[in-house]
Amino acid sequence: MNVKLLFGLAIALASPISALIATPASAADNIANRYLKASEPYSKATCPVKPDGISNFVYFSRDREAIQGHPLLTNARFSGAQIMYSWRNLEPSEGQYDFSDIKADVDYLAQHGKKLFIQLQDASFSPEYKPVPNYLLTDKFDGGVTGQYTDDGKLEGWVAKRWNDAVQARFESLLLALGKEFDGRIEGINLQETAIGVTAKSDHSFSATRYIEGIKANMQALKTAFPKSTTMIYANFMPDEWLPWDDKGYLRGIYDFGNQIGVGLGAPDLMVTRKNQLNHALAMMHENSFTVPLGIAVQDGNYIGETGTEKVVKKRKNLVPMLHAFAADFLKVNYMFWVNQQPYFEEDVLPCFAE
Numbered sequence: 261m262n263v264k265l266l267f268g269l270a271i272a273l274a275s276p277i278s279a280l281i282a283t284p285a286s287a288a289d290n291i292a293n294r295y296l297k298a299s300e301p302y303s304k305a306t307c308p309v310k311p312d313g314i315s316n317f318v319y320f321s322r323d324r325e326a327i328q329g330h331p332l333l334t335n336a337r338f339s340g341a342q343i344m345y346s347w348r349n350l351e352p353s354e355g356q357y358d359f360s361d362i363k364a365d366v367d368y369l370a371q372h373g374k375k376l377f378i379q380l381q382d383a384s385f386s387p388e389y390k391p392v393p394n395y396l397l398t399d400k401f402d403g404g405v406t407g408q409y410t411d412d413g414k415l416e417g418w419v420a421k422r423w424n425d426a427v428q429a430r431f432e433s434l435l436l437a438l439g440k441e442f443d444g445r446i447e448g449i450n451l452q453e454t455a456i457g458v459t460a461k462s463d464h465s466f467s468a469t470r471y472i473e474g475i476k477a478n479m480q481a482l483k484t485a486f487p488k489s490t491t492m493i494y495a496n497f498m499p500d501e502w503l504p505w506d507d508k509g510y511l512r513g514i515y516d517f518g519n520q521i522g523v524g525l526g527a528p529d530l531m532v533t534r535k536n537q538l539n540h541a542l543a544m545m546h547e548n549s550f551t552v553p554l555g556i557a558v559q560d561g562n563y564i565g566e567t568g569t570e571k572v573v574k575k576r577k578n579l580v581p582m583l584h585a586f587a588a589d590f591l592k593v594n595y596m597f598w599v600n601q602q603p604y605f606e607e608d609v610l611p612c613f614a615e
Contacts, residue, residue, distance in 0.1 A: 340375035375447035408457035439485030448490030492524035526555030555595035563604035
């Protein structure tokens with residue numbers, strides 16, 4: 261359903277909406293439900309979305325060819341493209357790097373006055389694809405990757421052993437090489453989400469403590485490599501912790517550490533009515549003050565209030581103005597990454613960001 265452009269403020273308020281989102285009325289209220297209705301005050305937001313200081317990027321995943329001739333190139337409301345580059349492709353052999361795809365994309369976007377935001381891939385959600393170089397898949401690096409499993413034990417992908425010192429050292433070398441080439445030339449770079457389908461049972465080398473240490477080491481390496489460009493990590497969930505009931509300080513510690521060292525914080529999946537997201541990354545952003553940039557990704561399915569789906573709903577409400585208003589006011593983000601999912605991007609996003 262095409263969106264009819266409406267004019268005026270998306271939301272006219274005398275005070276921030278977030279101030280009206282009440283905490284539980286009494287101790288008897290279920291704390292896990294405290295934000296379930298947080299998006300309701302934003303449901304009346306309309307298009308067009310007015311400029312508000314948020315930098316909007318279009319997310320293409322690994323489909324980098326799709327930026328060619330894309331509407332973002334001629335729309336001043338979009339700052340550029342966010343593209344995923346696999347560690348496997350960037351380092352075909354140990355210490356030998358191939359950044360030709362990134363260079364080509366930086367140059368192409370620059371011709372149109374746009375910037376690149378790199379998403380660095382070291383995890384996959386496909387059993388067929390291991391996103392790390394072949395040299396890591398050896399005993400020297402304890403196999404380099406480990407399987408990610410669903411709750412029912414089904415293999416759903418792979419993730420680099422971020423907690424392995426040897427693997428982390430190679431990842432740091434990659435970051436330093438990327439920074440030497442692109443720091444200051446790109447808008448930013450983000451590490452993939454912290455959520456992984458790994459346990460000590462599925463991989464005996466894994467522990468939550470070692471994982472936290474590895475994540476923090478990668479964050480520090482990222483900031484060292486990119487002192488000029490924006491740095492960010494998608495910190496959404498942490499293993500062996502479930503908020504708000506089982507709060508071991510793991511996710512909170514990542515947010516505190518990022519704010520301390522100057523690494524921005526973000527998350528995939530802007531799911532504004534799902535308790536899992538609301539009680540983890542979205543709560544972290546809403547409940548705390550940060551001096552680093554915050555970012556949120558609108559990913560496949562989010563345009564219809566779902567996640568990880570290619571389903572096409574022809575008769576639908578345009579959720580874009582609500583998603584933007586929620587991200588701007590409740591989360592106070594600096595960056596939004598809008599997935600290039602059709603027909604939603606063309607029919608819902610573009611009309612809301614008309615110039």
